[in-house]
Amino acid sequence: MEDDDTEYSPDADLTGSLSIMGFSGVDEVATSRLDLAKEAVGDVDVKLAEGDLDMQQLLSAIATGQPPDLVYANRDQVGSLAARGAIVPLEDCIDGEGIPTDDFVESGLAQVTLDDDVYGIPEFNTVQLTMANADLLDAAGLSLDDVNGSDWDRTADAADRMMVAQSGKLSVIGVDSKLPEFLPLWAKANGAELISEDGRTAQLDDPAVVEALEWAVGIYDAQGGFSAVKAYRDSADFFGEGNQFATNVLGAMPMEQWYVNVLNDVSPDAPVAFDTVRDRKGEPLAYASGSAWVIPAGAENPAAACRFARVMTSLDAWEAAANARLEARNTEGKAFTGILTGNTKADAMIRDMTTAEDEPWASAVEKMYEANDDTFSLPANPADAEFKSAMFDAVNAVLNGQKEPADALAAAQDKAQAALDEGWDKLESSD
Numbered sequence: 416m417e418d419d420d421t422e423y424s425p426d427a428d429l430t431g432s433l434s435i436m437g438f439s440g441v442d443e444v445a446t447s448r449l450d451l452a453k454e455a456v457g458d459v460d461v462k463l464a465e466g467d468l469d470m471q472q473l474l475s476a477i478a479t480g481q482p483p484d485l486v487y488a489n490r491d492q493v494g495s496l497a498a499r500g501a502i503v504p505l506e507d508c509i510d511g512e513g514i515p516t517d518d519f520v521e522s523g524l525a526q527v528t529l530d531d532d533v534y535g536i537p538e539f540n541t542v543q544l545t546m547a548n549a550d551l552l553d554a555a556g557l558s559l560d561d562v563n564g565s566d567w568d569r570t571a572d573a574a575d576r577m578m579v580a581q582s583g584k585l586s587v588i589g590v591d592s593k594l595p596e597f598l599p600l601w602a603k604a605n606g607a608e609l610i611s612e613d614g615r616t617a618q619l620d621d622p623a624v625v626e627a628l629e630w631a632v633g634i635y636d637a638q639g640g641f642s643a644v645k646a647y648r649d650s651a652d653f654f655g656e657g658n659q660f661a662t663n664v665l666g667a668m669p670m671e672q673w674y675v676n677v678l679n680d681v682s683p684d685a686p687v688a689f690d691t692v693r694d695r696k697g698e699p700l701a702y703a704s705g706s707a708w709v710i711p712a713g714a715e716n717p718a719a720a721c722r723f724a725r726v727m728t729s730l731d732a733w734e735a736a737a738n739a740r741l742e743a744r745n746t747e748g749k750a751f752t753g754i755l756t757g758n759t760k761a762d763a764m765i766r767d768m769t770t771a772e773d774e775p776w777a778s779a780v781e782k783m784y785e786a787n788d789d790t791f792s793l794p795a796n797p798a799d800a801e802f803k804s805a806m807f808d809a810v811n812a813v814l815n816g817q818k819e820p821a822d823a824l825a826a827a828q829d830k831a832q833a834a835l836d837e838g839w840d841k842l843e844s845s846d
Contacts (some may be wrong), residue, residue, distance in 0.1 A: 432462060485710060493707055493795050496534070497532075502534055503710050503714075519539050523757045525794065540674070540757045545559060545564065547695075588648065589667075598806065600700065602621075603702065605626055608621075700789055733758060740754065775791055
């Protein structure tokens with residue numbers, strides 16, 4: 416539980432130091448907000464341990480009684496950290512600092528809420544878009560509706576029609592279904608829930624999940640198998656001007672929205688086209704993820720940590736970040752395509768600041784915000800990491816030809832349910 420002696424107030428004078436793990440202020444979106452947060456904590460000495468979060472390092476620091484004061488984690492790590500007693504619930508922090516949780520994207524807040532306790536302050540939202548090569552679509556007599564997932568038979572047919580292989584060697588990938596990471600997306604598109612709403616029951620062996628995996632794997636099988644597609648995908652200059660769309664070697668794939676900025680930056684003339692990903696009823700769909708600020712158990716300066724997290728996710732901070740990014744893009748003579756902040760008010764404000772007026776980038780921005788309005792996430796649970804490990808191990812076993820989808824998911828179901836049961840027992844025994 417939280418330290419009852421800690422005073423959380425936006426007017427409280429803060430002192431001491433603030434050690435932060437897992438956050439790197441590497442671009443203007445980070446540094447502009449970081450400047451405001453440092454100003455807000457006043458005389459507090461802010462110390463950043465830069466680089467991605469090292470979970471073992473964090474748990475070791477907590478176990479030895481020397482935790483950081485604030486941690487920047489992936490939202491899907493929050494449930495497991497809470498179950499371990501490694502982080503504290505933030506009710507007093509949220510109430511005291513006046514953090515407007517109603518402003519957060521619903522799926523983002525849900526990811527950090529476990530058993531009705533909020534354990535993290537969410538920021539950023541990652542969603543998927545359908546990204547396609549318009550020239551390859553046109554040449555095959557296809558449209559975005561054929562590859563956005565709304566009709567699985569049409570998408571499979573589109574993959575076959577755009578694929579080019581000579582003597583068994585791929586030269587054009589028709590459609591990349593992006594396994595293993597996007598199984599949750601395809602399962603949801605097929606009407607399945609991988610885990611119950613209360614986060615207690617694994618549902619990986621649901622026939623709709625099995626069907627989704629069979630279909631997504633079948634996309635690869637029809638193009639020479641996953642290993643062939645992955646090897647060819649990995650040979651591309653993904654972040655450079657030789658990317659798959661610019662070089663006309665990929666028909667379509669679902670991909671996170673941040674890749675729009677990469678394409679706009681390195682290959683602004685590439686023949687790309689954008690839509691949301693669609694479920695099988697044709698409705699927009701996105702599997703949301705992002706980051707969160709959490710306060711470790713035993714933190715020495717939770718008041719400063721809470722203030723810092725509030726300001727980093729505030730409307731003022733996001734406005735500063737958007738202005739900094741807009742200025743940078745204007746200087747480069749390129750369009751500002753927006754930022755998904757995890758804060759609905761900030762998203763609305765920043766959308767009005769975007770400058771992508773020409774196609775296909777105007778459509779990319781439109782579809783990004785449409786996807787952001789139709790997100791889902793896996794319910795928070797005390798075995799987040801173990802659940803995903805079981806799920807992705809199953810997908811990889813199928814992709815590698817070791818198991819059939821139904822058998823792999825049945826084994827994953829047992830493993831995931833055992834992890835959930837253990838996690839909930841651990842969490843509830845600590846109450």
